[in-house]
Amino acid sequence: GAVVSQHPSWVICKSGTSVKIECRSLDFQATTMFWYRQFPKQSLMLMATSNEGSKATYEQGVEKDKFLINHASLTLSTLTVTSAHPEDSSFYICSARGQGGSDSPLHFGNGTRLTVT
Amino acid sequence: GENVEQHPSTLSVQEGDSAVIKCTYSDSASNYFPWYKQELGKGPQLIIDIRSNVGEKKDQRIAVTLNKTAKHFSLHITETQPEDSAVYFCAAPRRGSGSARQLTFGSGTQLTVLP
Numbered sequence: 228g229a230v231v232s233q234h235p236s237w238v239i240c241k242s243g244t245s246v247k248i249e250c251r252s253l254d255f256q257a258t259t260m261f262w263y264r265q266f267p268k269q270s271l272m273l274m275a276t277s278n279e280g281s282k283a284t285y286e287q288g289v290e291k292d293k294f295l296i297n298h299a300s301l302t303l304s305t306l307t308v309t310s311a312h313p314e315d316s317s318f319y320i321c322s323a324r325g326q327g328g329s330d331s332p333l334h335f336g337n338g339t340r341l342t343v344t
Numbered sequence: 345g346e347n348v349e350q351h352p353s354t355l356s357v358q359e360g361d362s363a364v365i366k367c368t369y370s371d372s373a374s375n376y377f378p379w380y381k382q383e384l385g386k387g388p389q390l391i392i393d394i395r396s397n398v399g400e401k402k403d404q405r406i407a408v409t410l411n412k413t414a415k416h417f418s419l420h421i422t423e424t425q426p427e428d429s430a431v432y433f434c435a436a437p438r439r440g441s442g443s444a445r446q447l448t449f450g451s452g453t454q455l456t457v458l459p
Binding site: 233268269270271276320322333334336337338 | 378380385386387388389390393433445446447448449450451452
């Protein structure tokens with residue numbers, strides 16, 4: 228089945244620094260990837276849709292200048308949290324569809340636990 | 345956009361009993377309904393999905409039923425085992441998401457299987 232790999236699995240950074248999270252589709256090409264954010268005991272909230280070779284589409288309320296998304300290849304999307312603050316601490320999860328386009332199931336990476344001190 | 349409501353928020357069952365989780369959706373045009381299992385500290389894992397052209401789908405101890413008229417779908421887990429303990433999320437396509445087929449998730453159900 229489709230495998231989505233996310234790195235790192237956890238990261239601790241100081242307030243004001245930037246952190247980059249990578250999301251890779253290991254055995255398929257993904258023209259579209261999705262970035263979600265999840266707070267403890269809550270559901271997944273879509274942050275943005277990452278499109279290969281073009282700009283990401285951000286959800287309402289998500290600052291595009293703070294959460295930079297780059298989808299430079301068919302197997303890699305990155306999320307950079309810029310000038311991180313403690314309120315950015317959360318569980319970030321990426322996802323992608325398997326081969327077959329929009330009719331394929333959505334598969335998730337194992338998430339990145341970000342802690343900003 | 346699509347509104348997905350999930351119940352119950354927590355569910356405890358004895359090992360060997362069945363568990364049922366229900367979701368309702370608002371967009372009658374929705375045609376795809378996946379269920380995900382999320383273990384602590386991990387990403388969600390797709391466990392079963394159903395498309396609107398069928399009313400039921402089964403995979404070993406897991407089944408999903410769909411009632412398009414009432415706009416609700418349910419996850420059924422039979423012969424529950426302690427390793428079934430996790431948070432379960434339902435989802436449905438978000439209205440207007442086009443070919444991207446973004447999903448809207450339910451609020452989640454914490455299932456605890458007691459040994």
